[in-house]
Amino acid sequence: MVGTSVLYQNNFLIPQEDYSKIPEFDYALKEQECISLMKRSKNLRDFKQVHGHIVKLGLFWSSFCASNLVATCALSDWGSMDYACSIFHEIDDPGTFEFNTIIRGLIKEMNLDEALYMYLEMLEAGVEPDNFTYPAILKACALLKVRNEGMQIHGHVVKFGLEEDTFVQNSLINIYGKCGEMRDSCAVFEQMDHKTIASWSAIISAHANLGMWSECLRIFGDMNSEGCWRAEESVLVSVLSACTHLGELDLGRCIHCYLVRNLSGLNVIVETSLIDVYLKCGCLEKGLCLFERMANKNQMSYSVIISGLALHGCGQEALKVFSQMLEEGMEPDDVTCVGVLSACSHAGLVKEGLKWFDTMRFEHGIEPTIQHYGCMVDLMGRAGMLNEALELIKSMPMEPNDVLWRSLLGSCKVHSNVELAEVAAKNLFQPNSHNASDYLTLSNLYAKAQKWQDVAFTRTRLAEEGLNQEPGSSSVEVKRKVFKFVSQDKSHPQCEGVYEMLHQMEWQLKFEGYSPDTSQVLMDVDEEEKRQRLSTHSQKLAIAFALIHTSQHSHIRIVRNVRMCSDCHVYTKLISTIYEREITVRDRNRFHHFKNGTCSCGD
DNA sequence: CTAGGGTTAG
Incomplete structure (x- = not known):
């Protein structure tokens, strides 16, 4: 606390030995000065000096100084929760503000359980939560995805008469969304008198997170017609994702135009989303063009372009981009590898696919998921390696799903292998799986083999199950x-x-x-x-x-x-x-x- | 008296 103190350099405080000699020491002024200095601290060391001075000057007992100390230490980037808590515990009678800042600080460092615990302590101490408490505590619940606690806290919100607060409402929309309780989330949203961009953002991203793409676009439409149309990147990214999944190329294009007209530059997330829209909606060249012009590419951008190229059958190009990614020192993850393997599969690059499947495991330490196995079964099936594909399925550490069996069945159809097709079909036709197209694949396979009796039998079974195939x-x-x-x-x-x-x-x-x-x-x-x-x-x-x-x-x-x-x-x-x-x-x-x-x- | 809500892509 001595030495080359920033305090003395800046002449903000009179050294301790001097100030006691001044008869009319102005505490209010000192308090202001200390706080202004505290707020300008750039690191914990500066801050501790200010803390020391406040204690020495006897200002700590002014609750305003103490609470600012807690807030600054808990919420600054250089802050320390341990230190903030130690100050907090020095306060005799902490109030709403002190608890709020400690809770927010804990959430900031993702100490969510502790934040909830603090909230309970707050209630037990008889300190009344306010409109600042709930956005924070609801965020903690949202991050933890704890539905029951969220609902309980919603009860507290009502009890303390805070359900009209916009900030609290936005947080409620968010937590219900994160917990998949869309009815509750929408109910809060619809009851709101003053929807802000954050309200729209919360409700749109909630739908996007659950894959409710059409709803997502419908709400986005409402947002526009209510005149809340702003270049809000996070909202538009969710909407672009919906476009990708729904094949809404036109809307995607509109948003692209809007972004280019209204923003000075696009960030990597927006760019990646746009590329994904173009690629998944069939505009290969447009997507490639955007990708090449990207200033900063990350793992996800590469994943998008690789699986996009795969989708368009450009296996060689996908592998080229992949090696470019590796050259740039970027580590592939499991999603990237799904893209790579599906590129091999779509382009019939059997040798490469088998190689990457091993490389992925043994050089990059990525454990294959069922999706990777799916690509491999596709790949082998396409190449006519039907027995190998079946062996791979049997060797998997997890239960095979219907996607795998369907893929095998499809390959059996292409290579006219009735015997293996029946194995696949047996696994596919489980009591609860009703998929007309699987029956039709099998029936077509029999037809190709001129086994009309089996065709008839399969069709009868299809009819018995009461399944209707959507016509092509x-x-x-x-x-x-x-x-x-x-x-x-x-x-x-x-x-x-x-x-x-x-x-x-x-x-x-x-x-x-x-x-x-x-x-x-x-x-x-x-x-x-x-x-x-x-x-x-x-x-x-x-x-x-x-x-x-x-x-x-x-x-x-x-x-x-x-x-x-x-x-x-x-x-x-x-x-x-x-x-x-x-x-x-x-x-x-x-x-x-x-x-x-x-x-x-x-x- | 102080502070805060939604954050997005494969």
């Missing part, structure tokens, strides 16, 4: 409207034109040497009907419609609910040449980019 459909966006087609669709008002176009397209295709691959129609019907069914697959209708209604050379984007058949694949490749169109088709798994007669998936 293709949607295409024309002039900002989405048009959906199903196979043999005649419901569309302009369907005559579509069928005429289809006819014209077939003519052109014949010149290019296309002949319909009727083996894709897995039904026991005659050749002519097969041909007819094949030619009116939903994807072909959607393409015909888009060719009529969009300008020349414009990009056609189609979204499918199931995977496309190989005939549609060949067909679309040829159409992309004949009509000089780029066509992007998103199926359940990934994107296919058709351009000049080839597809990005490499067949």
